[in-house]
Amino acid sequence: MPIPDRVGAPLMTRLLSGWDGCDGPLHRCLVDAVRRVIVSGALPQGAILPSQRALAQALAVSRTTVAVAYDELCTEGWLATRQGGTTWVRQPIPARQMAWRGDRLGSYAADQNPLDLTSGALLASPILQRVLSDPWVDDLRSLLALDGFLPAGLEALRKAVTDSFDDVGLATPSAQLVITDGAHQGLTLVSECLVSAGDTVLVENPTYRGALDVFSRLGAHVVGIRTDNDGIDPSDLTTAIHRHRPRLLYVMPTAHNATGVTWTQDRRRDVASIATRASLLVIEDASTADLQLGQSAGPMGLLLPDEQSVLIGSATKLFWAGLRVGWLRGPEQIVDAVLRARMTTNLAGSLPSQVLAARCLEHRHEARSIRRVELRQAQAETVDLLAHYLPQWRPHPADGSSLWVDTGEDATNLSARLRRRGVILNPGPTFSPSEEFASYVRLPLGHRARLAMALPLIAQAVSTPEAGHS
Ligand SMILES: Cc1ncc(COP(=O)(O)O)c(C=O)c1O
Missing domain, CATH: 1.10.10.10 (Winged helix-like DNA-binding domain superfamily/Winged helix DNA-binding domain)
Known part of the structure; x- marks a missing residue:
């Protein structure tokens, strides 16, 4: 915005x-x-x-x-x-201004501070350790005869991604797939192709903070749609479509970042039929879908006409953010536009990363089971820690790699106080296009040691609210 x-x-x-x-x-x-x-x-x-x-x-x-x-x-x-x-x-703006300044992703350097709780990233999957001890370098060696630029992605990885779409019943012709440097790049590129300044984009409220930065940099008018425990509110969506004539709808129907909510099948059907009737393009960010703790819900894309569905995926959640590998599936013209846009950005992705990601994806079913066990345990431990240190906080356990928690107080003020004690966390408004969810915070489940260290400090800050210091 x-x-x-x-x-x-x-x-x-x-x-x-x-x-x-x-x-x-x-x-x-x-x-x-x-x-x-x-x-x-x-x-x-x-x-x-x-x-x-x-x-x-x-x-x-x-x-x-x-x-x-x-x-x-x-x-x-x-x-x-x-x-x-x-x-x-009052001051006139300097001649050469930066018209936009990212403010929601500003904290993405969490590794440098042991008390930084702003990132929901998970530690590398043990599958990656295993793959690294395989002779994966041989796969890379066999590519050295090429010039090294594969803008649409490494064939072995494209095949592995197509297989993973086949798993959920989504046949994917080659012209409908492009490999990206992560889901975030996929979202950025497709948005750059589709959204002009002043266009309206609909998002869930709350939503992925990175998406808010992407749409805001493009000058889009971002409208948040109410959500509940079943997903996005169909009547609010219908009203927004009529009022704003949006360019697209961006959603995370499975293991939503930040709330962890997975939409029910009924809600998916309702939203898909509203979008279909309105000829509204839906960008489904499925990068979080591997973090569903229960039975897999399958993508919304199955319920939409192919020409209205863009699906963004990633190796980040299942394997490791450091791979920087993702993919985008969509209508042929959109994929072609994204491919051309990506070539103006970085020509093509890194082949060593894609070789590793292709090998990792062969173990995707096992990797999902590992993440499920890990996240269930982390969630239970975090809920217990909260009950011990901050019994007045109300966690909303769901799917995903973080926990959405109602603190019952002004979380922006709380996070400012905590910053002075070295603890950094994202208050709810960071995830909202309209700066709502004032009392919420999102706690990451991926760094348990970090959280265990931070929670006593948070409890201390909560119990000694400073009147404000000068
Ligand atoms: C919903 C969502 N989309 C996209 C991304 C970015 O993923 P990637 O590392 O694949 O770029 C994240 C990572 O936090 C995310 O949670």
Whole structure:
């Protein structure tokens, strides 16, 4: 989404991410950070900032800190204020501005901090260890006679992916498949091909935060559709289709990131028939589908006309994010456009990674069983830890590699307080196009040691709410 005229406190907090890391007094750090955000172009001229009280609450500082910082920025000419308290950006935007600044994926470097809980990534599957001790290098050696550019992907991997689609009854002609550097690249490329600035894109609310960054960078108008434990709300979807005439619908019907919800079959049928009637293109992000703890639900694509269904998959969840291998299945013209777009991005993907991914996929059934056992255990342990340290928090156990938890308090404020104790987590609004789910956090299940270390610190922060420090 483009930055709205009125910037809410959760969004402002993300734009200011890391603001209190400077050496001086807090109000000086805040002045520098707001100035940096304005100079980057992320806050356009005229954007109305959160009230002093709302920003102080979200950043877990005293109102005086924000008041002094706003004052200073007004004196310097960056901000203007009107009696009654409205404060807005006044400084003309620098000539060469970056019109967009990613704010939701900003924290993707979790490995560097042992208390960073922002990534739902899982550790590498033991299958990968096994494959690495196979003579996989021989597969690679046999490719050295080629020039090394295979934009549509390595044949052995394409075959393995096609076989995995066959498993669920989705026949996939060669022209309907392209290998990508992960599901995220697939989503980025297909969105770049289909979405123009100002187009409306429908998403579940909440949704994958990376998708929000992708659509926002393209200048799309992102509309969130209500969801419940069965999936997306059909009547809200119908209303949104009529009101917005959207370009596409992006969904995760199986093991949703962030809530873990897997849609019921009835809901899949309802949504598929609404989309079919409206000729609405559905991008199904199936990269999380391997993390369903129960019986496999099968893709939504089975219920949609082929020309309205794009399916994005990945080796990340089942095997390892470090492979950077994914795929996209869709109508021929869309796959062709994605293929041409990918060639302008990185020409073609890495062959060593694709060789490994192809070998891993041969063990996909076993890999799924391993993930199921691992995630069930991690989920049960995490629920127990929460009952011990934070009995007032309400976890919503479902599928997937994370746990969606209602903290019962302002999670943006809580995460600001926790950041000062070294613990980093994503509050609910990070996953919402409309900055909702104020009291929720998403806890990762993939790093149990990290979580066990962080939870006592979180419990401490929750039990000693600071009035805000200056
Ligand atoms: C729903 C969803 N889509 C896409 C991605 C990105 O996956 P990949 O590593 O395959 O790019 C993730 C990873 O967190 C995800 O959860």
